Amino acid sequence: MEKSYQAAQAFSGDLSFLQEPADAVAIRHQVLILHCLAEGQQPISISWYKNGEPLPPSSYIQQLLNGSLWIRNFQKRQRNGTDEGEYSCAAQNRYGRLLSRKARVQLAYLSRFHRNPQPMAVAEGSVARFQCLTTAVPKATIIWERNRTELVTADPRFTLLPDGILQISGVTKDDVGVYRCLATNPANSRYSDEAWLTLTGSAHLSHQEPVILSGPQNLTLTVHQTAILECIATGNPRPIVSWSRLDGRSIGVEGIQVLGNGNLMISDVSVKHSGVYVCAANRPGTRVRRTAQGMLLVQAPPEFIAWPQSATYAPGDNASFSCVVEGVPQPTLAWLKNGKYVEVRENTRLSDNNRTLTILRVTYSDEALYQCIAENSAGTNQASARLAISLPQDAPKLPEKVIAFPITSTAIQVAWNRPSPADTDGIIGYVLHIRRAEDPSTQETQEALSKMTFKHKLMNLEPSTKYALFLRVYSPVGISRDSGTIFVTTRDIVPKTPDFSVTTVNDTSIRIDWEGAPPSSTIQGYKLEYRKMPCTSFQGTQILPRNQTSFIYYDLEPSSLYQIRLVAFGNSGDGNDTHRFVSLRRSGKVVPDPSPDSEEEHKPTLGLIFGVCVGLACPVLCLLLLFLLYWKRHLCKRKTNEGCGHNVQEEKTDQAIEEERDRNSEEPTELLSVNPTNVAEADSSLGRDATRVKEDQSHEPPHPAV
Missing domain, CATH: 2.60.40.10 (Immunoglobulins)
Structure with a gap:
């Protein structure tokens, strides 16, 4: 049988995300809003998930009318756990369901100092180095003080590195004093311990071989961040600091800058900057030198090179979707059907390291929105396509004016217009599809109805629960399109009056x-x-x-x-x-x-x-x-x-x-x-x-x- 399909742009009612939730840092006891915006044929319902599970109801977490998630009072510790985690949203309309990327939400915090400044005794004219190390989200701003007065960093002898490092070149008597740092971020502010800087002797020292006081550390960054590789050396005469790559490739000049007397800064890093960097301290006029090296690893989140394309197939055709993704490290691929992971079954195939999804002998049950999910340690990304099944020309008409309303806390009444006698003769019956709207993991329930049924009561439902339902007509020649998804919520349980x-x-x-x-x-x-x-x-x-x-x-x-x-x-x-x-x-x-x-x-x-x-x-x-x-x-x-x-x-x-x-x-x-x-x-x-x-x-x- 020859395939019959159309390009993705033919589906004007496809569902897609305009805005997905982004990684965020929340402040304790303050409001946090995560955005989720989708476009496509209305109505579109939005639901939220945390760590892969439906977000449980809470008195301080609400979903706004535009689909965004509003957390009134972000908490770290509570009886049901923490508000930190991975948040994602799902959008659904009559064509299917899409799952967004995962957004990592962290609570702002500032730890105690893991490393405090240590006392230093150096020769006049030499170099000094202090460091205070803390863990903070977001990254803390470090300010240095001498004798409890903020240090004037306009002096080129002072070099401040983002990781809480203070370098002083050409130390003088005026630099002697007590040093400490102040770490500040939205969560807190902390002072480090104090440390003395003292002088040990004359500035005119005898010959001294080059010594690297602190060399580059291994760094793992994400693209577009800034890398700073430290290298501070001392000696007499003052050594000359130079940089190179261990693989012999040129470091380049674009975005490259030297801070102080030898620190290397690379702005807007990309994957090509990954490598082992070597810092060398050379004694002027000789070949004597000391070296230290550190690795820079730049990761890149998944990025699509080829996207799956929406298409329409006739019943019995073989359908396939493909996606090509690049990223560092190499992303893993998975496929979703209406927000659920695709299971390899008799008519489902995954090949080429999950790049290609093939569905054999498609039927009406295969109509859905399919997603290619790419994920690595740097992030996640997704692309979607819709699979539609073409209907024969004499397929039954859609049910008209389908309505639904709750009648009790456990029952919903569904009704629709009676078709004309001519249309009724060609109908076998109706099938009513219903599922819980807020939880896609629940199994859909189907109820078959006779062709003379035009209203039906759904029983044994859950109180105060939102349901999604639609109706299809069956005939000897095929199935109609669905009537359009209707959302209805059952009533609350009638309260019991106390004695x-x-x-x-x-x-x-x-x-x-x-x-x-x-x-x-x-x-x-x-x-x-x-x-x-x-x-x-x-x-x-x-x-x-x-x-x-x-x-x-x-x-x-x-x-x-x-x-x-x-x-x-x-x-x-x-x-x-x-x-x-x-x-x-x-x-x-x-x-x-x-x-x-x-x-x-x-x-x-x-x-x-x-x-x-x-x-x-x-x-x-x-x-x-x-x-x-x-x-x-x-x-x-x-x-x-x-x-x-x-x-x-x-x-x-x-x-x-x-x-x-x-x-x-x-x-x-x-x-x-x-x-x-x-x-x-x-x-x-x-x-x-x-x-x-x-x-x-x-x-x-x-x-x-x-």
Whole structure:
């Protein structure tokens, strides 16, 4: 079968990174922002990873709307580890998933000095050298002091090298004193120990052979950095310092500079500067010399010479991608498919040291974004390409107007338009693809649906989890394109209202206590209210924050019976409500639920009158007595209802309740989704819950008011 493919530029909707996270140094307790920006067909979702694992949720780490990662308070040590590590981001749209380069994030620090300046006694006119060595990220700035006064480095006799080295040529009596260094970076500042510089004799010394006090050290740098190779020598007469390469190649002149009396500086190093450098101290007019050598190794991060190209293939074709990379040391190559490492299977081949990826007899399941990942000790790089499968002309049409929305904390409803009868006849069915959006390592789930199904409920999902899903149509001639990825998040778990107790403080006050919400609870706050029996509506509504565990009602009516109701609420709505009944009679006990109409109180009276009537056999008189009794009960009922006024607080409207929830909640933006309490539903549950009344601890001393 002949291949059919198109060039990469044909894919205008391909996914690619405009900005990837870069290596960074963070300051303790300060903000750090890592950027990740991708372009391609919308919608594009961004997710973050740390050390190859999905970034765990944190109260001080947030993902901004533009995809960047915002770390509010960078930490070194915490219970879950450190914020230091390798960070990467992943971008995904309908065509697949891409993984960015790894960015190394370090916390700024400044160690104690590994090496402090040592006392030196030198002859006048000779050379002196001090060094202070510390480990710092980022590199520390070194300032030298003599007698605790900053050294004036404009004097050409003083040479300061970046590694904390101070060289003094032609030492004089004015140079005698106490020397120390100050190391400073964004993390800290430290002073080294002090060291004396003294003179030992006259400046006019006898003959002295050349001696190299300090020669070049082995260095490993990355391209574009600056290399400084030290070489300081003494002798009489003063030796001449020269440089050469051990391999005989010329050092060159571009970017080369001599510091002080013999230190070699190479600016903007490249791979060609790698080699062994030899420092020679020569006695003038003779062939006497001393040498020292050090190796300079320059590394280069991976750089692509050839990139994989996007292409479209017909089903059954063989597809291949290739990439060529250079770098020092030689980069290793790996291939990813939608952000996961490609596994060598029956139809997958890797060859030429992983430079070429071949996929045999491609199918629709091979459609994806493929990445060539190059990595060495100097860094990482990536290049991507898209593999598309061409569809036959009579392939089924895309599902139209696919929507999805959460219905519970573990279920999502998916629906789409019903196709025309002509299109329905050629359909075998639908396949719904769903996976966790934030974790690409989770396996995708597929559910097959009949062709007469136009809505489906996905069950057994995780609460408060973001899912990505799309729909495809299957027919005898092939598969449609996917409907486009839809992202939907399941609801939070409905909070469970804790049990509570009621204590009578006095004849007109009661105290309500309940257990506090655990840290992992979804409770955002509580709604507390009461009603005076036999009133039908609740009043005295209080919206309380989640950290409150008690409340006191004052100015209630003495010798009255009240029902107390507590409801916990969260982002997903109101939880179950719990009830208690309390009597403000002198006994001060929690009592069982009485009948609102006090029918039990009147039933004996009715029976007695009925018995008298039968005994007296006076029907007319009996009817008259029954009528009078009924009228009396009616008047008492009206009087009782009129007494159900809000003698403590005015009853709050639903709008006022919502406003108070917003004020008290620790997460005001999330409380906007909380629904007002449905009083009618609460009243319907009263009959069920009133039988589960417990005795109140009314005889215990009252708790102090909150």
